[in-house]
Amino acid sequence: MELTPLNESNDDYRYYELFIGPNHPGIEGNFSYILKMKGHTVAEATPDPGLLHRGFEKLMERRLWTQNLALIPRICVPEPDVNEVAYCMGIEHMAKIEVPKRAQYIRVIVLELARIASFLFGVSGLGGTTGHYTSAQWLIGDRDYILDLFEWLTGGRVYHIYQYPGGVKNDLPEGWLDKLSDFLDYMGKRLPEYDKFIFKNPIIQKRTVGLGYISADEAIENGLTGPNLRASGVIYDIRKAQPYLVYDELDFEIPKTGDGDAFSRILQRRLELGESIKILRQCIKQIPQGPYRTKVPNPFQFRVPKGSYYSKVESSRGEFGYYMVSDGDVKPYRVYVRGPSYSIGLYYATKALVGMRIEDVPVWIHTTDMCPPDFDR
Amino acid sequence: MVIVEFLIKLSQGFGIGALALATGLLFGGIARKIMARIQRRYGPPFTQNFMDLFKLLSKGSVSHGWAFDLGLVAGFVPMLAALMFLPIGPFTLFPSDSSLIMIVYLMMMAYLGMAMGVLASGNPNSAIGMSRALMLMAGYEVPFAAVIFSIYFFSKTGYLTQIVAMQSGGFMNWNIVKMPLGFLAVEIVLQGMLGEKPFDQAIAPAEIASGPMVELGGKYLGFGMIQHSVALFLETGIIVDLFLGGAPNFWIFIAKQFVLYFVVVLVDAILPRLRVHEATSFFWKLPLFLGILQAVIVIIQGGVLNV
């Protein structure tokens, strides 16, 4: 690459192009920003998505409703369960399938565990970008314990393929809840260490406090959702506002940080992690016995009645939505996936990154916890 | 006889080079082990760095022009040259020429040479990295200079051999006791010199894809690694000579070096990276303050109070 000045005669600076990604440790996943740089400062950011584009929406139209269950976890790799749940909930709504209470509790457990795993993954990314490798190693190491739980429950470490229209595929294995409870105890011990090691760390605070400030109005205008939106002071959580599953039976709060900067974004996640643990503990106590799946027709005869529905789940990154259209056949007519990172990664980043120094770009990317596969699809 | 002497010196020089390299690599390996432990894992064998170096030297490499090659040589040779003047325990290759200023000057030369080389690669990442490295250098060289000034003033000499000699006779004579603030400043500076976190802005893999090293591959990276290892040995060695009273024999010298490096590694393990301007301004604040304070104390002690 050459340090070529771009032809902008009215400017004395030498601009040059810098690729953040795809082959760059500072980017999440396989995604790229092409930055036009002015010294150490970003003058223009252009996202270059599609490096992970697999054409999910097309492939889903070619597969049976339930076959797609193997496909959709891959839309958001670090947190696959939200896809499964959102998709199944959409089907259940359209086909009017009742989901047993126990299955709903299990789904909440899975979702909240996935949220914790996703937090650990996301903040470890921050550790990686700021050079705080020890925290990255710790968090990913601890995330593995969640993967163990998932593996025992579902038979797969990352792609669980555990949800099924009408409930979940199999019951909790014997002793699983004890194991979960042990894990929560362990997390309870580790969390203060994380706080001291990461959140109270003066340099982490120096790097993130005040970085990438966004006001509440701007956040809404730019389509931010989830923790990123809440960190700006809009206390809106689908789990509270439009309770799905059994979230209305559980006692939890939406923490408020509201500074709108990078630090409050990770802090928001950290505080929500505490709430997740609270939810999980309640679930362990409250989970009822009983069936865990309503029987639905087998995959070859499973037809969803004509109609369309937008089903959504609060993921750790924001609102994960599935807009599904059925023409009454065994295959979906159209599935549109609304990834939570779409607006922030492809649109808001072009605004937010401008004027930012190069060293802050990866930090900003990681504090927004964006996940390229969910907008590349 | 001159020829024989020259040959002896030459082989001794090679010996020192090899020794410094081996020690540097070993330190690197042990540091990786320590880091790994803090990160709750086992880490690579402590000989890993040797294997890495060997592999790098056996690997194919791409040059980016003569300036690239020359730059690397210019980065590598001064570092080795500086090493020749370092009193290693009781041994000094050129006892009469261990001028501190010269060593520091040669070290800076090495970095500038490196800068020239990597800039020739044309990769913006390495340009950014190099500009960061130089900016950082501007940061830590100032407090370092302040401390050196104190030592000059205190020891009334610029030769390391003499500084070491002055500290003989027990722990209480070491400069670390006499100039604790200066030592503190230098330890922080050492963190910066070695490019360990929080001062690794120059390489910063996640930001600028390892900065200056971005276009170095194979043998070039191998030379970079040698340079880094030698620098590690040299820089810790200087501080051992300056503050820890040198050493009666080689092993103790290495042990002292390691203690210094150990602290660096621990800090490296628990702190993330600062922004580059923050790092520079940090050097101009705390370490510089300590350095100047030390200088003032020394001046007051030596000049005014005449202790």
Add this chain to the structure above:
Amino acid sequence: MSEWTEIVDYFRGRSMWMLHYCTGCGAIELPPTMTSRWDMERFGITPMATPRQADILLITGYLAIKTLKRVIYTYEQMQPPKWVLGFGSCTINGGIYWDSYNVIERLDKYIPVDIYIAGCMPRPEAILDSFVKLKEMVQNGEAKGYEKYVKNYEWYKANQDKVLKRTKPVLERIEKVTKIG
């Protein structure tokens, strides 16, 4: 000379630096493999930020056409000796995206692959296992994919160009796309 080669190969096998490039979803199992739970640094494998420094390129799953281009650039930037690992089903025969319009089917048509790992995605154990295997292969001098690439460059190039440098539509158009202006 052969002893020398053996020694070199021994050290090459003990120090393999991988390129830190997440090409596909298999990359999600790399962080656990890299970090404290599985710790692949025990084998001397560390992630590297740039292709110049890397010895092994992990193709972690499917390759979108756009990524394929970057991967080829990356691969060609790497210095020999270099090795490619194909992770999971997608690199072998298309995997779950076998019918996708944007994902290649067989990786070794475009770059030479030294070792394939089954799984979707491979567990950390499987990844470590393949690293150990690759180490043995390197030490026995069996991993020579990079030489193959040089030897058969024309063939690889033709395959790459077929996918990357399309000049006319792949399928006959059924309906004309309406464009305005």
Add this chain to the structure above:
Amino acid sequence: MADILDEIRAMDLKASWLNDWEFEVIVPKERIGSVLDYLKSRTFKGFMGLSCVDWIDEGKFELVYILQSYDLSLEAIVKTKIPRHRPVIESMNAIWKLCEVYEREMHEFFGIEFVGNPNLRPFFLENWLDTPPLRKDFDTLAFSEELFEFKEDETHGINPPERIE
């Protein structure tokens, strides 16, 4: 809450609840801008997504705008149909700037032209010369077989029993 639907119906539009938090509005193509503008003024400030459904038998594309009201906790699904053979619609980037990227995506995947959108360059795909891929008449398997040169055994090795018909 329910009165929002009455208001919309008063505008001579079809609207119905999908569940407690979601309603859909069917809007003729000409009025889409004004309806979205109106909804935005009625607290539907969050733009959640833009989707498109290819009703190939009808010869229509259906654009689906998903809006979110944080104050009312409601989701509005606004649908409009445009002809398939000359898919043109005005861009909504005057109302939501971020609509631009969604429209760019729909342009790429369906070939819909958004009048007023300054940036309809290729986005996810590189060097795409075929039918836009998410259209129903695009056969992804055939494309894949052709481009990546592999053949699919449709029978899975099962030979259907020979029968007298």
Add this chain to the structure above:
Amino acid sequence: MSSQDIEKKNGFAPIVGLKYLFKKPHTVRYPKEDLEVFPISGNSPNYRGFHTNDLEKCIGCGNCARVCPTDAVTMVETTDLKPANKFAKTVRPVFDYGRCCFCAQCVDVCPTGSLQMSRDYIHTFHPSVSISVEEEPEIVSKDFIWRADSTHVGNPGYVRNEKNKFDKVINFERTAPKKTDPAKRKISFSKYVQIYSKEEAEKEASRCLGCGACVEACPNELHIPEYISAISKGDPEESLTWIYKRNPLPLICGEVCTHQCEEACVVGIQGEPLAIRWLKAFSASNVDDYLKISNFLPKSNGKKLAAIGGGPASLSFGYYARLLGYDVTIYEAEEKLGGAMMWGIPIYRLPKDEMMKDINAILSTRIEVKLNTKVGRDVKFEDLMRSYDAVFIGVGNSKPMTLRIKGEDLENVVQGLTFMHMVNDGTLKDLNGKKIVVVGGGNVAMDVARSSVRLGADVTIVYRRRIKDMPADPEEIEDASQEGVKIVEMGVPIEIYGEKHAKEFEYAVASLVPDPSGGRPRPVVDDKSPHVKISADYVVAAIGQTPSIDFIPVDIQQKIGFDGKSIPVDEYGRTKVKGLFCGGDASNARQDIISAIGSGMRAAKGVEVYLAKEEGNV
């Protein structure tokens, strides 16, 4: 910890990390160590690894191949195994691990439970340096394709076995049709099984996996998956279109078919098979105008065919021949069409109006029917042969087999079909308080027994083997015993006592000896066998019958090779005499309606082939 607490900066807080310098790492040093977090060492006990397949248990239904979202499963012909049962196919799944995504959907849908996943997951392959680049992709992908067998069976992972089969996505429980209470139905001849409602039918149809194992079991190979799928879609008309392609008597078959298909149904291996028969009845009863949906176009090619007998074989022959454009004439000896269906099947199983619905639909294709015309008596067979282009014999079996015991010639010892004829034509109206012994275990025996119950009789069935060996439908047997029919197992008839009328019936309780040639066990009566006498007003022998083709001249009989039991024909129903075709019970191995329909249909096709050849010769 509150947010303010966390937010507080503390330069010394990170030192907490250093304590791990002196703690044991939590690294799992694979391959030296293994995970130790699960009840077993290594990966999780239900891990989704490589597949295992119990090749003996697998029936090759191919559901795994069809459900696979990655198209990784191929069914490949195998030669090295013996099939699990008579319906099993010889294909077995082969997995392409260059495709497989380990989602376990194939395991979830495996009806036999033979396909499972193991905990093994490691397989690496490195192409050798010597392979040429052109061959490499093929060689690599081949290395990851292998047949699932018992290689990994010792290390089971994701398993759906007998214990947790309900976790599968198959629905094992049948939606039973509504039946009238036994107490109520035993006093009435009205139909007691309700045809499915729409919801029931859709629910039942939605259990179908669509694998088509039933198709091969069906004597006429109906398009079963297609028509069930259409029902599940909620479209009985489309369903009937599929049925009508190979069966012009859908409602009759829907009510009384012997449903071989249900025996083959893969869902039945671990659960209850689909009620395929009732589903057919559902679609037939929900469509009024058959011919509209069957796309029948009246046409004529001027050729004339005759069919002897008015049973299902002839009707089927007539319909498909009409479809091909032939003019067909049916010669029926009785006053009504239907043959065995008319006279042999009781109306509580097959109401006559339902039967006539099917028959009338066929007749409305303008088939000529000559009732009360017995060939051989009213018309000469040779005349038929002369005046028609081809003749089809669909006379069925009318000569009953005899018990060959003493007292068989007494009055009130009747044959099953004769008895049923009497019931159906109304000559036998009341059996109140009478004791009836039925010998035999087939469907005719059941019909006789249950009709007698409805006429007020006290019925005992005497059968040579055990109940589970009975050839009758299990459902029939169950319903019969619910209605109060006594069943005597292993009763071998010895003698019937009485002077003019039968009074007493004696049988011996036999013991079962396994058949050395592998068939059903044989009852053996020896000296020790106890003999039982029961009183009987009627003894009905329902042990089968053979065709009677006396109307055919003896020379032709010899020519076609009639051996007294059946007429040999080829796959097109052709006998050895040119232009003479045969179908139905007279020539079929299986003697039921669906086989008769099948043979009629094949014969129609055979006529086409035959006449085309004839013309070619001219």
